[in-house]
Amino acid sequence: MEETQSLSIQCWGTRGSIPTPGPATARYGGNTSCVEVLAGGERIILDAGTGIRLLGEKLKQDDTAADVSLFLSHFHWDHVQGFPFFAPGCDRDSAIRIISPSPEGTDAESIFRAQMDPAHFPIPYDALSAGIIFHELSADGWEGENTRLTAMRVRHASNTVGYRVEAFDHSVVFVPDNELIGGDYPTPEKWMDQMVAFASGADLLIHDAMFTAEEYRSREGWGHSTFSQAFDLAEKAGVRGLQFFHHSPHRSDSDLDRIVQHFREQAGARGLSLKVQAATEGVRLNLG
Ligand SMILES: [Zn+2]
Ligand SMILES: [Zn+2]
Structure with missing residues (x-):
């Protein structure tokens, strides 16, 4: 593994709620939430939706055992259901640290065990042979070899966080599920x-x-944002790039093309240098 001082990301799953394979979603992708962050030789995975399966297949092809830190935003199934299919879980030489906010009324390991209960899955959790260690997210965040992660409670059902990953003077902020405006959540004023x-x-x-703003009218309180709310946040925060994420299962590739084009024009009209994209499965992006 090369040890360059670079930060890059690759989306392995961009869809929200449920996997959505098929010709209408083939370009932006049908797998649920999973993003890989590479900082030099350090590998971070954000969420374990169905996209993590293909990432696991790629890691299996490497000569060395996987050594990853997996950060979960929360435990809704579109963010964890790929884990039983993550190949390094069945490699005794692999190390997997699972870091998450603490779920209400239970703990992370119990949720991972429950989704591999015989009622749901044929192979039990105890058959996994990798070294898997669960860590509860602390208020101080997390220091990796090259990275520093901080988390922030967001507006979504259950204890859900977004992450900011910093390495080599670059940063990526990952907020897969968040209702920026509207709904009722225990967040401060x-x-x-x-x-x-x-x-x-x-x-x-x-x-x-x-x-879309039109769809949101009948979906307030469902825990998600609109394109224009995410765009406004990107403008206020002065970020360099915005990727729309957690694509609705109803959203086709051509819908996303049209929406991205609209917001690129908005960025131009507002004189912003903001680069707008829709998160795309399989594309690696170098952040510097
Ligand atoms: Zn979700
Ligand atoms: Zn959710």
Whole structure:
């Protein structure tokens, strides 16, 4: 593995709620939430949606055992259901650290065991042979070999966080599920100011943009944002790049093309240098 001082990301799953394979979603991708961050030789995985399966296949082809830190935003199934299919889990030489906010009324390991209960899955959790260690996210965040991660509670059902990953003077902010405006959540009054500060100046903001403004009217309180709310956050936070994420299962590739084009024009009209994209499965992006 090369040890260059670079930070790059690759989306392995961009979809929200449920995997959505098929010709209409082939370009932006049908797998659920999973993003790989490479900082020099350090590998971080954000969320374990169905996209993590293909990442595991890639890691299996490497000569060396996997050594990864897996950060979970929360435990809704579109963010964890790929884990039983993550090949390094069955490699006794692999090390997997699972870091998450603490779920209400239970713990992370119990949730991972439950999704491999015989009622749901044929192979039990105890058959996994990798060294798997669960860590509860601390208020101080997490220091990796080259990285520093901080987390922020966001507006979504259950204890859900977004992450900011910093390495080599670059940064990516990952907020897969977040209702920026509307709904009712136990977040402080100045939460939006905190959110803007959390994303401030990032090279890339990957943010929930599940709904159009029209769709949102009948979906307030479902825990997700609109494209224009994510765009406004990106503008306020002065980020360099925005990737719309957690694509609705109903959203086709051509819908996303049209929406991205609209917001690129908006960025131009507002005189912003903001680069707008829709998160795309399989594309690696170098942040510096
Ligand atoms: Zn989700
Ligand atoms: Zn969720």
